[in-house]
Amino acid sequence: MTQIAVIDYGMGNLHSVSKALEAVSQKENIVITSDQEVIKTSDKLVFPGVGAIKDCMEAFSNDLKETVLEEVKKKPTLAICVGMQMLLESSEENGGVEGLGLLNGKVCKIQSNQDIKVPHMGWNQVNYLKEHFLLKDIIDSSYFYFVHSYCCPSSKDALTETIHGEKFVSSFAKDNIFAVQFHPEKSQSAGLQLYKNFLNWSI
Template structure:
């Protein structure tokens, strides 16, 4: 299977590659549009700012490749947020536009930001992505912006407010947490995605 981790210039690319390798799959890290468009599964990771990653995707001509991709794609953290059409970050950034929603700053009611550490995800519906994962399992989060709960929300998490922690629209999947940093439960989620 051709598995691509999109090179978004962020620091967690290798840890995702290692996690995939532990599950018995090989992946490549690339920003080559021609390779990405022919892959069978895509991981879109993101750490940092929406504007920096969107600039990079634009320069490498990857935005339309992602929008038109027909196989399954998993956005991780900022990668999930980029599936929305707008982010409030940096005075407003136009993002990829798969999901009609804005990404907003996490209003955490005096809890520290960014939201860093382990937190529960609560399923809103049954889904193959959650196979062998108990409801209210804990995953590792690092973020200051959220995707509000919407019709594509598969699970929610609470940190001052409730927000989307897993989303899906058609072949586009997103997780706000970092499965590659979430131990065995994170590995199970990556396995589920790879085997769907």
């Protein structure tokens, strides 16, 4: 049986992610885990993250970080929100934090004004730059749910973009890594379809 590990490093909306995966799974076993052995024996990884990036990075212990970095390089991986931001090169949040550098791009503060509210909170359109298996059966420019105050303005690994004042990268794809700024687990049918695609994704 295919096993999906939702990585638990103490930060993140683990339960909503795993509930959404369970809602679309046919035969897969979804586990929330911080156990390195379980992560090593799982077939796919989900890397969530919520809150401040510095807390997320610090919550991620050295041992666990090493294992995850090793496994992320070879298994289909879905990173969500701050989990996605952690895979980039760096973030200017919390006075500057170094990222894991698996994806190209840097994270900056979203600029607010009277019309552009920050956090960027709510449903916004995800516009395709390229095709990808994880976007299968989801119409271009569908709405997904976002909650964030920092974003990545541009990346060589950009797959989709979204506009909130300025354009930013709303999802990334590189080899076996798929990473999203939005929350598929809160994005109703479009989000559930994305999770279904992730479960069906083989590389």
